Amino acid sequence: MAPSFSFSGVVHWPVMLSGSRQAKAKWPAFFALLIVFPAFSRNAPNVGDFPVVNTLQSQGVFGLDFSSKTVGGQLALFLINSNHPNGFDLTFTFANKGNFKNGTHVIPMTNITLNRLSGTIGTGLTAPGNQAVTLDSDGAWFWDPGASQSTETVNLLLELKCDWPDTWNYMAGFYSESITATISIGL
Amino acid sequence: MRTFIGRSGMNRKKKILKTLKSPGSGSDESKDSLTQTKEKIMSNKNWSMIRNAALTFALAAGVSQATVSTCGGNVQIVNLLNASAQAGLDLTSVGSGIEIANFTVSNNTSQFTLAFSFANGGVFINTAHAAQTVPMTGVHLVPVNATYGTGVAPVVPATPAEGASIIVGGDLTARFVPAHATPTVVTWTPAAQSTPTTGLIFSMQADWAAATTVLAGLYTEQITATLTATL
Numbered sequence: 398m399a400p401s402f403s404f405s406g407v408v409h410w411p412v413m414l415s416g417s418r419q420a421k422a423k424w425p426a427f428f429a430l431l432i433v434f435p436a437f438s439r440n441a442p443n444v445g446d447f448p449v450v451n452t453l454q455s456q457g458v459f460g461l462d463f464s465s466k467t468v469g470g471q472l473a474l475f476l477i478n479s480n481h482p483n484g485f486d487l488t489f490t491f492a493n494k495g496n497f498k499n500g501t502h503v504i505p506m507t508n509i510t511l512n513r514l515s516g517t518i519g520t521g522l523t524a525p526g527n528q529a530v531t532l533d534s535d536g537a538w539f540w541d542p543g544a545s546q547s548t549e550t551v552n553l554l555l556e557l558k559c560d561w562p563d564t565w566n567y568m569a570g571f572y573s574e575s576i577t578a579t580i581s582i583g584l
Numbered sequence: 585m586r587t588f589i590g591r592s593g594m595n596r597k598k599k600i601l602k603t604l605k606s607p608g609s610g611s612d613e614s615k616d617s618l619t620q621t622k623e624k625i626m627s628n629k630n631w632s633m634i635r636n637a638a639l640t641f642a643l644a645a646g647v648s649q650a651t652v653s654t655c656g657g658n659v660q661i662v663n664l665l666n667a668s669a670q671a672g673l674d675l676t677s678v679g680s681g682i683e684i685a686n687f688t689v690s691n692n693t694s695q696f697t698l699a700f701s702f703a704n705g706g707v708f709i710n711t712a713h714a715a716q717t718v719p720m721t722g723v724h725l726v727p728v729n730a731t732y733g734t735g736v737a738p739v740v741p742a743t744p745a746e747g748a749s750i751i752v753g754g755d756l757t758a759r760f761v762p763a764h765a766t767p768t769v770v771t772w773t774p775a776a777q778s779t780p781t782t783g784l785i786f787s788m789q790a791d792w793a794a795a796t797t798v799l800a801g802l803y804t805e806q807i808t809a810t811l812t813a814t815l
Contacts, residue, residue: 453649461657473653497656501778504659564659566780569692569815573656581648 450480450549453487453580461497463504463572466563472506473576474514477553484522484546484583486539489557489576494536497561497572504572506559511540516553519546525555544583662780664690665698665811675708675718675803679792686728686787687809692780695814699771700788700807706762708792708803716798720762720805722791725772729785733777 454476461470479485489511497504509530518524522543530538557576666688673682689698706723710716762768788807795803 451647451649453651455651455653457653457655459656461655463657463659472655499659565662566782567659567692568694568778568780569659569661571656571658573654575652575654577650577652579648579650
């Protein structure tokens, strides 16, 4: 019952047009098989979980201006995507515990904050708005935006900011801090 | 041909397995058929295990992810030297510890060197008659208003020692007698510092004998100060 093709490229269904009434009656079943068969012709059944998306990308900011006292200087950017119903959690760990370091020389950070710049946070979660970052003795801070989300978090762009003093009386050199951010399924 | 197990299929699977476990139930023919079906089921079971393992791995991979970002910037080098010379010195009277110039030093590198070059070797020379001179008999630095970097030994004016040995390229922490040769260079290289030196003001003071036997006129000396930073 395969279709035949003419030279003009037009598809003809001769049997369907001119076949008996019984033959015509079998066509719906034939088409149903055509539709169903590919779905079951793979090596695995078409069932399974929708994959979890729980990703984090980050970028630190170089070239910070230490020539003058700065308020709300941007330290790093974080891009988050998450589709897990429990949402996500973020842990920030500052290697120098919130200090820019150049060998033994230190420029302290103050007023560290986490702030949402753009993107969509899942319904049920709370985006940070200049939320204070309070580092513990290990230089870590845990941010829990909420326990569950009913919609996806898409391209949520966050920034870490802080203040630093006028460095006129600091030794010359490159001062840096390393921030490790870890995303996990929300609790 | 594969056997696909949905909800009803799972119930059927349980029934078949139960039948196989029950001795004496069913005919041999049906047992063979059931055995084949069991193999298919087990085949699906293996696939299911692999699938579950893959899902577990994928889930675990997505549970936690860490990134490291480094942020920072430069504190620019500060290596500043300002100088101001004194005019209108009274050379007709004895000079003792008279300021001839002052210098302000700011530096935030690990170490610095301050050098002074006396164009006339520490001699005031008449601008119109080069043979007419008033030599300095002693020169020293006096800190006026200083914030020394940690590690920098403060400059302490030494006891006047006119007539002592001539120091060329000597240490400015001591009062010295200029070489009276052209040019005379003296340097001061303090120890390494761990905090910046900011706004360190030196007063350069000189001594001379009363110039009573020289022609009238303007007598000058030119001092070039150079601050060199060490990274």
